[in-house]
Amino acid sequence: xxxxxxSPSNKVTEKGKxxxxxxxxxxxxxxxxxYRQSLGQGLEFLIYFQGNSAPDxxxxxxxxxxxxxxxxxxxxxxxxxxxxxxxxxxxxxxxxARISSYEQYFGPGTRLTVT
Amino acid sequence: xxxxxQPSEVTAVEGAIVQINCTYQTSGFYxxxxxxxxxxxxxxxxxxxxxxxLEETGRFSSFLSRSDSYGYLLLQELQMKDSASYxxxxxxxxxxxxxxxxFGAGTQVVVTP
Numbered sequence: 001x002x003x004x005x006x007s008p009s010n011k012v013t014e015k016g017k018x019x020x021x022x023x024x025x026x027x028x029x030x031x032x033x034x035y036r037q038s039l040g041q042g043l044e045f046l047i048y049f050q051g052n053s054a055p056d057x058x059x060x061x062x063x064x065x066x067x068x069x070x071x072x073x074x075x076x077x078x079x080x081x082x083x084x085x086x087x088x089x090x091x092x093x094x095x096x097a098r099i100s101s102y103e104q105y106f107g108p109g110t111r112l113t114v115t
Numbered sequence: 116x117x118x119x120x121q122p123s124e125v126t127a128v129e130g131a132i133v134q135i136n137c138t139y140q141t142s143g144f145y146x147x148x149x150x151x152x153x154x155x156x157x158x159x160x161x162x163x164x165x166x167x168x169l170e171e172t173g174r175f176s177s178f179l180s181r182s183d184s185y186g187y188l189l190l191q192e193l194q195m196k197d198s199a200s201y202x203x204x205x206x207x208x209x210x211x212x213x214x215x216x217x218f219g220a221g222t223q224v225v226v227t228p
Contacts, residue, residue, distance in 0.1 A: 031214060042202065042220040043158070050214055091157065098214035102148045102165075102206045106157035 002026065004107035006092050012113045013082055021077040021110045023092030031095040032075050033104060034067060038088045046090075049075065050098050082114045119203055119219035126225040127193055135188045135222045137203035145206040147179050147186045148216065153199045161188070161201075190224065198226045 005024045025032050034046040045059040049069045069075040089111050093104040119139045127133045146165035150158040164179035176189040204216040
């Protein structure tokens with residue numbers, strides 16, 4: 001079946017502009033995660049959605065970052081007034097449920113470059 | 116809270132065996148996962164240890180010892196395609212962290228001919 005998809009695959013934007021990154025999780029997966037990965041670094045947790053529960057936003061680095069998940073499926077990560085330090089690969093992942101969060105399926109990522 | 120430590124890089128020749136250690140400090144967790152990530156690619160799930168002991172999946176095995184706060188990923192019969200980064204990840208047991216994964220910084224495995 002289809003895996004996790006993300007769009008766009010690459011995004012170049014000017015400092016100060018807003019960007020929206022999209023994630024389509026695997027159908028039927030109730031848990032959805034956003035991570036950020038800088039070059040050669042590990043995965044930095046950003047936000048986590050589980051079903052209809054309030055999202056866990058504890059990893060968002062500033063109030064310029066927000067995310068929503070509509071209809072329990074597609075998610076959008078929005079970065080307002082982008083800064084150069086926001087340049088990274090943004091990865092989305094989904095898992096069947098919270099109890100199976102140990103096995104996450106990742107999308108190919110969106111490479112964001114802020115100039 | 117929790118933290119995980121892994122070596123930054125390991126180099127080995129084709130056909131060899133490599134062990135990637137992951138030590139952790141945590142107040143409680145459900146299990147330890149391992150992920151593989153090739154350059155420019157997405158992380159992919161390799162294995163999960165909920166209980167102490169060895170889990171074997173083909174050429175890869177993973178081990179967990181809760182009493183020693185330690186786990187490892189064993190890569191046998193190394194192939195060039197195994198050159199990648201490998202991440203260990205904990206599933207925290209705390210109420211505010213359940214459902215999230217805490218990732219280590221990753222180990223770059225370099226396989227040489």
